[in-house]
Amino acid sequence: MIRRLLALLGAMMLLALPVLAEDDEEEFSLSDLVELEELPVYGNAPWVFPVALEDIDPELIRLANKESLLPDDYVPDDLVLVEKNPDKGGIRWAVTPSDGKLKGQYLRAECAAALCAMNAAMREVDGFRDMYLKSAYRSYQKQKTMYHNRLANNHGRDDGWVSMEGASDHQTGLGCDVVPKNWKDKSMNEKMMKEPECIWMAEHCHEYGFIIRYPDDKQEITGIHTEPWHLRYVGPEVAAYIMGNGLCLEEFHQQLRAAIDTFLAEGGDPAAVQPLLDASGQ
Numbered sequence: 001m002i003r004r005l006l007a008l009l010g011a012m013m014l015l016a017l018p019v020l021a022e023d024d025e026e027e028f029s030l031s032d033l034v035e036l037e038e039l040p041v042y043g044n045a046p047w048v049f050p051v052a053l054e055d056i057d058p059e060l061i062r063l064a065n066k067e068s069l070l071p072d073d074y075v076p077d078d079l080v081l082v083e084k085n086p087d088k089g090g091i092r093w094a095v096t097p098s099d100g101k102l103k104g105q106y107l108r109a110e111c112a113a114a115l116c117a118m119n120a121a122m123r124e125v126d127g128f129r130d131m132y133l134k135s136a137y138r139s140y141q142k143q144k145t146m147y148h149n150r151l152a153n154n155h156g157r158d159d160g161w162v163s164m165e166g167a168s169d170h171q172t173g174l175g176c177d178v179v180p181k182n183w184k185d186k187s188m189n190e191k192m193m194k195e196p197e198c199i200w201m202a203e204h205c206h207e208y209g210f211i212i213r214y215p216d217d218k219q220e221i222t223g224i225h226t227e228p229w230h231l232r233y234v235g236p237e238v239a240a241y242i243m244g245n246g247l248c249l250e251e252f253h254q255q256l257r258a259a260i261d262t263f264l265a266e267g268g269d270p271a272a273v274q275p276l277l278d279a280s281g282q
């Protein structure tokens with residue numbers, strides 16, 4: 001990490017180097033710098049973004065919102081039933097949903113394992129109540145039903161609490177609603193943010209590869225009310241970067257897109273970033 005930061009600093013200082021080189025009559029080149037700091041090069045350009053290319057899994061950063069709708073046939077191919085017995089390394093379910101042929105709480109395998117690992121760690125914290133998985137994977141069809149029920153109960157108005165079909169993070173199989181026991185049977189709201197378990201999740205979820213998908217200060221960008229209970233799995237390196245810099249997933253995508261544009265303009269190998277472009281629908 002430190003090496004990568006140094007590398008980034010080094011790349012940023014490149015602008016100043018011609019001046020230094022004149023004064024000191026020393027020759028620097030980009031390739032020297034890259035070799036010095038071990039920045040990986042693809043094609044003719046280094047990857048200077050603070051998260052390494054191999055640490056960004058295009059599948060795991062998949063964006064679902066009103067601008068980036070998932071298709072109606074998008075179903076993750078590695079959904080697993082989440083173990084519900086904490087004594088067997090699982091996490092309790094608040095409800096047992098049914099969704100087409102699926103009955104129970106499903107998540108993508110890597111996300112389910114990370115959630116159970118996080119829950120095991122939370123069970124070790126003194127004074128914490130049991131955590132419950134309230135909602136996990138939801139299909140396009142299920143989301144459509146929920147959205148239209150919400151509209152019907154709300155005089156046809158979209159109040160921003162239930163996403164329309166294709167726009168739900170839950171369809172990725174990487175989004176999950178996790179609540180302390182005292183919230184398992186009541187409707188969720190922003191007051192949950194003050195619960196010690198939720199404060200802990202905001203501080204530690206990145207260690208398990210999760211981000212808070214809808215932070216309080218990003219409602220303008222995400223278009224969604226704050227949801228301290230909604231965790232989204234993106235992988236540990238991306239999660240550390242997003243949470244460490246106070247971003248939301250939409251902002252991460254903007255930064256990544258800018259980094260890719262620069263990389264390609266400098267002669268980077270298009271094949272190295274194509275999977276990321278494919279995943280973001282570019």
Ligand SMILES: [Zn+2]
Pocket residue numbers: 135170175176177227230
């Ligand atoms: Zn949610």
